[in-house]
Amino acid sequence: MSGHTEHSAPTGGYExxxxxxxxxxxxxxxxxxxxxxxxxxxxNVRIIKLPCTGRIDPLFIIKAFENGADGVLVSGCHPGDCxxxxxxxxxxxxxxxxxxxxxxxxxxxxxxxxxxxxxxEAIKWVDLINKVTDEIKALGPxxxxxxxxxxxxxxx
Amino acid sequence: xxxxLRLKAKELLESGEVKVVIGYGWNRSKTRxxxxxxxxxxxxxxxxxxxxxxxxxxxxLTRKYKEIKALGRxxxxxKGxxxxxxxxxxxxxxxxxxxVFIIGMTCNGTVxxxxxxxxxxxxxxxxxxxxxxxxRNPHVTDFVVGEKSTFTPPEVPTGMVYDxxxxxxxxxxxxxxxxxxKEFSRCVKCYACRQxxxxxxxxxxxxxxxxxxxxxxxxxxxxxxxxxLTRAMHLVGRCTFCGECERSCPVNIPLNxxxxxxxGVVKEAFDFKSGYDEKTHPPMxxxxxxxxxxxxx
Ligand code: SF4
Ligand code: SF4
Ligand code: SF4
Ligand code: FES
Numbered sequence: 097m098s099g100h101t102e103h104s105a106p107t108g109g110y111e112x113x114x115x116x117x118x119x120x121x122x123x124x125x126x127x128x129x130x131x132x133x134x135x136x137x138x139x140n141v142r143i144i145k146l147p148c149t150g151r152i153d154p155l156f157i158i159k160a161f162e163n164g165a166d167g168v169l170v171s172g173c174h175p176g177d178c179x180x181x182x183x184x185x186x187x188x189x190x191x192x193x194x195x196x197x198x199x200x201x202x203x204x205x206x207x208x209x210x211x212x213x214x215x216x217e218a219i220k221w222v223d224l225i226n227k228v229t230d231e232i233k234a235l236g237p238x239x240x241x242x243x244x245x246x247x248x249x250x251x252x
Numbered sequence: 253x254x255x256x257l258r259l260k261a262k263e264l265l266e267s268g269e270v271k272v273v274i275g276y277g278w279n280r281s282k283t284r285x286x287x288x289x290x291x292x293x294x295x296x297x298x299x300x301x302x303x304x305x306x307x308x309x310x311x312x313l314t315r316k317y318k319e320i321k322a323l324g325r326x327x328x329x330x331k332g333x334x335x336x337x338x339x340x341x342x343x344x345x346x347x348x349x350x351x352v353f354i355i356g357m358t359c360n361g362t363v364x365x366x367x368x369x370x371x372x373x374x375x376x377x378x379x380x381x382x383x384x385x386x387x388r389n390p391h392v393t394d395f396v397v398g399e400k401s402t403f404t405p406p407e408v409p410t411g412m413v414y415d416x417x418x419x420x421x422x423x424x425x426x427x428x429x430x431x432x433x434k435e436f437s438r439c440v441k442c443y444a445c446r447q448x449x450x451x452x453x454x455x456x457x458x459x460x461x462x463x464x465x466x467x468x469x470x471x472x473x474x475x476x477x478x479x480x481l482t483r484a485m486h487l488v489g490r491c492t493f494c495g496e497c498e499r500s501c502p503v504n505i506p507l508n509x510x511x512x513x514x515x516g517v518v519k520e521a522f523d524f525k526s527g528y529d530e531k532t533h534p535p536m537x538x539x540x541x542x543x544x545x546x547x548x549x
Contacts, residue, residue, distance in 0.1 A: 154481075154482075154485050155458070155466055155478070155482055155485075158477075158478045158481060158482065159466070159478075162468075162474060162478060175541065176541070182539065185539035185540075185541060185543070186539050188539065188543055188545065188548065189522070189535065189536060189539050189543060190488075190536065191545070191547075191548065192517070192521050192543065192545050193485065193488040193489070193514065193517060193518070193521075193536070194485060195545075195547055196513070196514070196517040197481060197484055197485060197488070197510075197513075197514060197517075198481070199425070200420065200421070200428065200510065200513050201428065201429065201432050201477070201481060202425050202426065202427070202428030202429025202430070202431065202432055202433075203425075203429070204425055204426075205425070205547075209549065210547060210548040210549065211548060211549040212548060212549075224549065240426075240429055240433075241474075244433065244472070244473040244474035244477060245472065245473075245474050
């Protein structure tokens with residue numbers, strides 16, 4: 097049996113919150129397929145469906161961290177497969193900029209993931225979520241970000 | 253140079269070719285320059301030109317300044333670096349090349365901040381951009397004032413900003429985080445950096461959108477981070493490193509570091525430098541199917 101269907105439901109303790117911003121046509125459909133195929137995977141992901149990766153403003157990602165996400169995943173159709181033809185090409189340019197900006201700002205990039213998952217790639221989706229969840233779980237809560245509000249209190 | 257500049261301004265206003273000349277004049281105590289808007293040919297002697305002419309006046313060509321636009325066709329006194337911003341504004345469809353008369357000033361550098369001026373321009377009071385400048389002979393102009401500059405910029409850009417970016421890049425992720433959280437914690441959300449940037453011309457800035465409140469309004473580290481990241485992101489592929497944002501920041505946040513970092517990223521990823529060619533689209537509004545990255549799984 098391949099790794100993705102293996103039963104290793106996390107037992108007790110800390111469970112990370114992971115936000116996934118996905119496009120309607122590919123990744124959401126892929127995640128849906130995983131569900132209808134009754135594949136089991138880590139339950140830590142909250143999915144937000146958008147029409148296209150082109151609609152994912154980098155500010156969504158910042159807002160996710162602000163609101164307590166321990167990790168963020170962004171995913172859409174493979175290049176060439178966007179339902180609106182070019183949305184993901186534009187998104188890719190934006191991600192290139194954003195990824196480097198976040199890295200320069202000192203965000204731990206193990207907490208921010210980008211991927212292409214098509215409507216048929218349920219297995220890829222499941223493996224991705226499991227891998228990302230486990231990695232972020234090992235890192236623990238994103239205290240650096242969550243702590244930013246507390247820094248204010250310290251300063252009075 | 254001042255004489256040629258004034259004569260040209262006079263000629264342009266008298267002939268009616270332009271209705272206003274946007275340039276530099278002295279403040280009352282002659283300690284710094286200030287933007288002037290000349291509509292009467294009799295006033296052209298107000299115009300000055302010297303190393304204190306640091307402001308990037310292209311700001312006044314944007315739609316933020318409707319009352320200036322209402323005056324009619326402008327001429328603008330611009331250094332090469334300012335012209336780069338004008339070029340970006342043209343590529344972004346803010347106005348057409350022929351809508352503005354560009355009086356390009358050949359330049360030997362300006363001071364980083366006007367208060368550093370002791371009557372002489374020495375390398376140590378010039379900003380990093382001047383030491384690496386490839387537009388001392390302005391590149392897009394209708395009229396040029398001044399002797400041709402023979403300065404050639406170093407092949408590999410050098411200076412404080414580049415050194416500091418390299419230094420930060422070599423640090424660990426958590427050290428970078430600590431550095432920026434500390435810097436941004438001083439931000440008071442005055443938005444001077446936005447106000448002064450010729451490329452921050454949105455009529456309704458994201459900071460003013462409050463349904464929902466995208467950028468937290470109070471000045472605490474979390475909202476400050478989101479503001480500064482968002483500002484940087486909105487300038488990717490557009491920022492010309494003119495340095496106005498950092499210069500205007502009342503708490504000296506090193507915005508030039510972020511700007512220059514992102515300029516490097518754009519150069520590396522899309523082989524693009526903003527502000528040189530008014531016929532090329534900015535990189536963030538176009539794409540190539542062959543764009544390369546190694547982090548999308
Ligand atoms: S960057 Fe170039 S054009 Fe601009 S002030 Fe410096 S030397 Fe002059
Ligand atoms: S350096 Fe600052 S003011 Fe100048 S274009 Fe870039 S962001 Fe705008
Ligand atoms: S100018 Fe400085 S203090 Fe004001 S909003 Fe910008 S970064 Fe913050
Ligand atoms: S519809 Fe999936 S990326 Fe555009």
